[in-house]
Amino acid sequence: MIAARRISVLGATGSVGLATLDLIERAEPGRFEVVALTANRNAAALASLAIQHRARFVAIGDPAAAQDLREALSSHPEIEIGIGADAIVEAARRPADWTMAAIVGAAGLKPTLAALRQGRALAFANKECLVCAGALFMREAAACGTRLLPVDSEHNAVFQVFDFERPEAIRAITLTASGGPFRTWSLDRMRSARREDALAHPTWEMGAKITIDSATMMNKGLEIIEACWLFDLTPDRVEVVVHPQSIVHGMVEYEDGSVLAQLGSPDMRTPIASALAWPQRMRAPVERLRLSDIARLDFETPDDVRFPALRLARAVIAAGGPAPAVFNAANEIAVAGFLKGRIGFLDIAASVEEVLERSLVDAGMPKTVGSFDDVYAIDARSRELARDLIDTSATLRARTP
Ligand SMILES: NC(=O)c1ccc[n+]([C@@H]2O[C@H](COP(=O)([O-])OP(=O)(O)OC[C@H]3O[C@@H](n4cnc5c(N)ncnc54)[C@H](OP(=O)(O)O)[C@@H]3O)[C@@H](O)[C@H]2O)c1
Secondary structure (H helix, E strand, C coil): CCCCEEEEEECCCCHHHHHHHHHHHHCCCCCEEEEEEEECCCHHHHHHHHHHCCCCEEEECCHHHHHHHHHHCCCCCCCEEEECHHHHHHHHHCCCCEEEECCCCHHHHHHHHHHHCCCCEEEECCHHHHHHHHHHHHHHHHHHCCEEEECCHHHHHHHHHCCCCCHHHEEEEEEEECCCCCCCCCHHHHHCCCHHHHCCCCCCCCCHHHHHHHHHCHHHHHHHHHHHHHHCCCHHHEEEEECCCCCEEEEEEECCCCEEEEECCCCCHHHHHHHHHCCCCCCCCCCCCCHHHHCCCCCECCCCCCCCHHHHHHHHHHHCCCHHHHHHHHHHHHHHHHHCCCCCHHHHHHHHHHHHHHHHHCCCCCCCCCCHHHHHHHHHHHHHHHHHHHHCCHHHHHHCC
């Protein structure tokens, strides 16, 4: 009998975490065994997932949620409980064959790194980690013999059709973008876009942060950077095309003119299943793709004026050093500011650009990225700059188009 694959899910209560656990629940008995699950605040959901999947260890980040978690698991003494950010890192260290890194944002850096250091398989959903510390993560993965399995649908698509034996035969890759809810909106209309407009994604159901990132196309900017690291490509070989139906997820163009693509219904359980079963395949309960029902597939060039995120992302890759981590942190703070109603929709990209500029002349900003400690320091300092900017948002208003 084949031993069960030991699985941990970091960010178990989120959209990707829940989709991962849904696949595990539906798999044949004995195929997977859950080691550790983590969340930040949602004690009730974490406890019920832990009971349902017979997890051995659960960790919650926010100490204010500790009491709720303990009460919810009071009749399950077999489930060990950890509290606080260090406990999440501890969960990531528990021996597992496969870990899903699905914490949102740079908060996932330390736990993802701890999971990566196990030297097993790491399913990478948390793109922000690669954006902040791509060179360090890739070096560490190589040193530890870790197999990185891309989970973002576009990167997973490229991973499935990328000839790793012959990378020299690859001309470029293409990531598709749905274009988000504002694909057809004018700049004027986008200026007054509300929270609920931005959260109404046309094709994907996801957590709030990535949904806003899709509306600004920051998500695609982050993904260009992620793709450069995962596939060892220069940014000029990572192309983006808007594809509103979200059926073609990614493509690889070879030097003989062949373009290999991966297609599927827009359901994260396909890329997650592909990573979960890798190098095998497993059944996923997704709607079958019927191209004749879809009838047409459209492709458009992204609009850099209404969506400056792609231009900013390419600029930060060219700048290197701390710029990608500054870009990510400034975006996280701006998205949180927009969700709280503190800034307008167009202010998100404007504030990221302003923080990037301020970071260049900021005495408190580390100038190089030699270690993970540098990344944590850049992230912390960039958040301060971004919060200051939002608190005194006159400059911001001046630069919003
Ligand atoms: N959703 C998608 O379809 C999708 C697709 C591709 C890539 N991704 C990427 O996958 C990651 C997760 O996205 P998501 O949409 O699943 O996010 P989400 O639904 O917001 O879930 C985030 C998860 O992270 C936990 N978390 C949040 N802040 C944390 C902190 N400070 N410390 C520890 N844990 C924390 C949350 O716990 P609580 O529930 O307790 O708050 C939750 O379990 C992101 O990097 C995103 O870009 C997502």
